[in-house]
Amino acid sequence: DDADVARAADLLARAQRVTVLTGAGVSTDSGIPDFRGPQGVWTRNPAAERLSTLQAYVADPEVRRESWRQRAVHPVWEARPGPAHKALVDLERSGRLLALLTQNIDELHQAAGSSPDLVVELHGTVHHTQCLSCGARAPMAETLARVAAGEEDPPCALCGGILKSATISFGQELDAGVIMRARRAAVEADVLLAAGTSLGVHPAAGVVDLAAAAGAAVVIVNAEPTPYDDVATVVLRGGTGELLPRLVAGVDG
Ligand code: NAD
Numbered sequence: 001d002d003a004d005v006a007r008a009a010d011l012l013a014r015a016q017r018v019t020v021l022t023g024a025g026v027s028t029d030s031g032i033p034d035f036r037g038p039q040g041v042w043t044r045n046p047a048a049e050r051l052s053t054l055q056a057y058v059a060d061p062e063v064r065r066e067s068w069r070q071r072a073v074h075p076v077w078e079a080r081p082g083p084a085h086k087a088l089v090d091l092e093r094s095g096r097l098l099a100l101l102t103q104n105i106d107e108l109h110q111a112a113g114s115s116p117d118l119v120v121e122l123h124g125t126v127h128h129t130q131c132l133s134c135g136a137r138a139p140m141a142e143t144l145a146r147v148a149a150g151e152e153d154p155p156c157a158l159c160g161g162i163l164k165s166a167t168i169s170f171g172q173e174l175d176a177g178v179i180m181r182a183r184r185a186a187v188e189a190d191v192l193l194a195a196g197t198s199l200g201v202h203p204a205a206g207v208v209d210l211a212a213a214a215g216a217a218v219v220i221v222n223a224e225p226t227p228y229d230d231v232a233t234v235v236l237r238g239g240t241g242e243l244l245p246r247l248v249a250g251v252d253g
Helices: 004-014 046-052 055-060 061-072 084-093 108-112 141-149 175-190 207-213 239-251
Strands: 018-022 099-104 120-121 124-131 137-139 163-167 191-195 217-223 235-237
Touching: 004 235, 004 239, 018 141, 046 055, 046 061, 055 061, 084 099, 084 108, 084 239, 099 175, 120 137, 120 175, 124 141, 137 141, 137 175, 137 191, 137 239, 141 217, 141 235, 163 175, 163 217, 175 207, 191 207, 207 217
Parallel strands: 018 099, 018 191, 099 120, 191 217, 217 235
Antiparallel strands: 124 137, 124 163
């Protein structure tokens, strides 16, 4: 309710170092469905989870072909930043933002104007591809052009290996430097703000416990309950597009 919004806004206003963790729920207003929400891709079609599993992707060419077919028409290519992304740009302008940790792969924080130096992409980006054999990265647009031209499972142009989006699938480890940077930002924060995430994916969700253990206040903004709600100082149940602008409105520079 309004009192909780005011309490959370006050925590942000008094903080000097805010670390933010975002998930798919900051991008649903931009037309990109989440995975686990009521309208989520996996809620509606549990079999789709296989497409995001490294082992299936490597072992089964049909998983790769289906993955490229879906990738080619994905709403992420048309998506524009929404009010939640913009609110986090305003939070940065106030001088309090230590890091913007995101589980999203859509680059909408950067598109909104968040400085790339502060955005930590825990699960990578869909705007590049990475070869699973030689590690070479290339713009996603190059591969999608090959898919549009009829290649159903385009191999790496350099070594012939299997190409995948430069995102973290199930069964794939996060980049060690990236997760270290995220953990440091959690430990150094006075406030950890988690927004639009089910907090069900590890190690990403673990930054909430780390921040709390190091003495940070935890603010959770999400449409549904999360496993960390009882660790939080304030839980706001509702839309990120409505709530984040309200939280940040009271924070000045
Ligand atoms: P998730 O799908 O597990 O959880 C999203 C949460 O956001 C849900 O609890 C849902 O109820 C909530 N939510 C949805 N819309 C909301 C809104 N407008 N306001 C408030 N809450 C809202 O997503 P996750 O926790 O981010 O993790 C899933 C994984 O899926 C991540 O690893 C991420 O890489 C990937 N993913 C990314 C995108 C993207 O880049 N936009 C989209 C889907 C999934």
